[in-house]
Amino acid sequence: MTLPYYVPPEQLMKDRAEFAQKGIAKGRSIIAVEYADGVLMLAENSSSALNKIGEIYDRMAFAGVGKYNEFEGLRVAGIRHADLKGYSYGRTDVAAKSLANAYSQTLAAVFTESVKPYEIEILIVEVGDEPTDTSLFRVRYDGTLVDEEGSCAIGGQEEELTEHMKDRYQAGMDLQAALRFAAEAFEAVESRQIGPDEWEAAVLDRTNGRRMFRRLDVDEITAARA
Amino acid sequence: MSLDLPSGLNRPTPDSSFLELLKSRELNPTWELGAGDAQALRVPEATTILALRYADGVVMVGDRRATEGHTIAHRRMQKVYPADGYSAVAIAGTAGLAMEMVKLFQTELEHYEKLEGTRLSLEGKANHLARMVRGQLPMVFQGLVVVPLFCGYDESESVGRLYTYDVVGGRYEEDDYAASGSGGREAKAYLRSVYEDGLSEEDALTQGISAIAAAAEQDTATGGPDVRRDIYSTAVLVNADGYQEIAEDRVAALSRDLVGDSE
Numbered sequence: 428m429t430l431p432y433y434v435p436p437e438q439l440m441k442d443r444a445e446f447a448q449k450g451i452a453k454g455r456s457i458i459a460v461e462y463a464d465g466v467l468m469l470a471e472n473s474s475s476a477l478n479k480i481g482e483i484y485d486r487m488a489f490a491g492v493g494k495y496n497e498f499e500g501l502r503v504a505g506i507r508h509a510d511l512k513g514y515s516y517g518r519t520d521v522a523a524k525s526l527a528n529a530y531s532q533t534l535a536a537v538f539t540e541s542v543k544p545y546e547i548e549i550l551i552v553e554v555g556d557e558p559t560d561t562s563l564f565r566v567r568y569d570g571t572l573v574d575e576e577g578s579c580a581i582g583g584q585e586e587e588l589t590e591h592m593k594d595r596y597q598a599g600m601d602l603q604a605a606l607r608f609a610a611e612a613f614e615a616v617e618s619r620q621i622g623p624d625e626w627e628a629a630v631l632d633r634t635n636g637r638r639m640f641r642r643l644d645v646d647e648i649t650a651a652r653a
Numbered sequence: 654m655s656l657d658l659p660s661g662l663n664r665p666t667p668d669s670s671f672l673e674l675l676k677s678r679e680l681n682p683t684w685e686l687g688a689g690d691a692q693a694l695r696v697p698e699a700t701t702i703l704a705l706r707y708a709d710g711v712v713m714v715g716d717r718r719a720t721e722g723h724t725i726a727h728r729r730m731q732k733v734y735p736a737d738g739y740s741a742v743a744i745a746g747t748a749g750l751a752m753e754m755v756k757l758f759q760t761e762l763e764h765y766e767k768l769e770g771t772r773l774s775l776e777g778k779a780n781h782l783a784r785m786v787r788g789q790l791p792m793v794f795q796g797l798v799v800v801p802l803f804c805g806y807d808e809s810e811s812v813g814r815l816y817t818y819d820v821v822g823g824r825y826e827e828d829d830y831a832a833s834g835s836g837g838r839e840a841k842a843y844l845r846s847v848y849e850d851g852l853s854e855e856d857a858l859t860q861g862i863s864a865i866a867a868a869a870e871q872d873t874a875t876g877g878p879d880v881r882r883d884i885y886s887t888a889v890l891v892n893a894d895g896y897q898e899i900a901e902d903r904v905a906a907l908s909r910d911l912v913g914d915s916e
Contacts, residue, residue, distance in 0.1 A: 483767070500658050500659050501656070504656035510671055513760070514671075514760050638763075
């Protein structure tokens, strides 16, 4: 009988984190930007069928980078969590904080217990009645939960994008300005032009009625950038 | 708490159904039926609802009265609801069960839409509602009946459609008008005499509201326009632009014209 090798826990965690980071670094980023009426989410995505951004509930959205099947599973689980809660209690009882915590617990468990950690990073966005009530929660592959403000980026070019947006972000932009701001950040970091049909864009907008989520089409993106 | 991750294809039921999700958590509405006789139970009943097709889609109207035996239980009950952005559902029968069914139906449609990124087809929605009605069958034998009306705009065929149901979940598509509930017979009789194909929105609304008023003339459980308390029918329409509730002012104005009270 052969005994398994002893691996110190520090080494084990370090290896897993490196593995996950390497996977995430390969994927393209997503930016979320607060604007006057809500939050814009923008990703570079040439597929119009496989989305990275999705609706969770009335005023809540999800964005994921990394391995598609892994964040898609989390998106589905999030919708289930939200719909169950809204059905059992009331629609206003579904809150991003509780969902972000559930994601954080799930990712932390996967990171420590599974053979392979998830190679993803996700963002939970919630829009409140007032601009000050907006929340941007970022959950990392190991379950680390971060509460962001104003603008943030996840995925491969996270650091460069954050650095680029840091001094340029202004509160209270309109949607078109926010779109230009986010698209310019991508183009500056990647040093190339990105065509209007290579974007995936969606908003949570307070003026949309009960379900605030809406996808932006090519025409709208083109118009904003013209 | 931790989340339920989807398990792919190795499951007996579709992953995108909210009802199945509730069942897996044992949260779906179920009833332990005892030996007692529910016929003796006095619970509010929702009464008259109707729907008629017009040139651009479907109009759906419901009165506001709920009865408990021979007394009025509620004067301002809502019986017509949006099912999703392109369909509406109206309820008649045991009010409590019916409202729960509507809430579950709404959640189911939205759940599917979010998971799949596309709305169910109108046919798919109508079939799912039939399944939900069938699920109530044990309650029917206890005298607790729920019969919905369902209408929607078929985006693939660009046409408004209208469906009726029976207590065992039979689903029937109607090509002109339909009514249900205690005053349904009278409402249908009224519509039979005035209805024609390709009505305008205004005419269809007027006919729908008049039919409810006509039913209220004969049927005590149907609430007609109540000018004194300012209670009027609920009217909605579904067309290419989606579900749209008719403003109370507009229904009130149409109703007051009917009873000859034009202020």
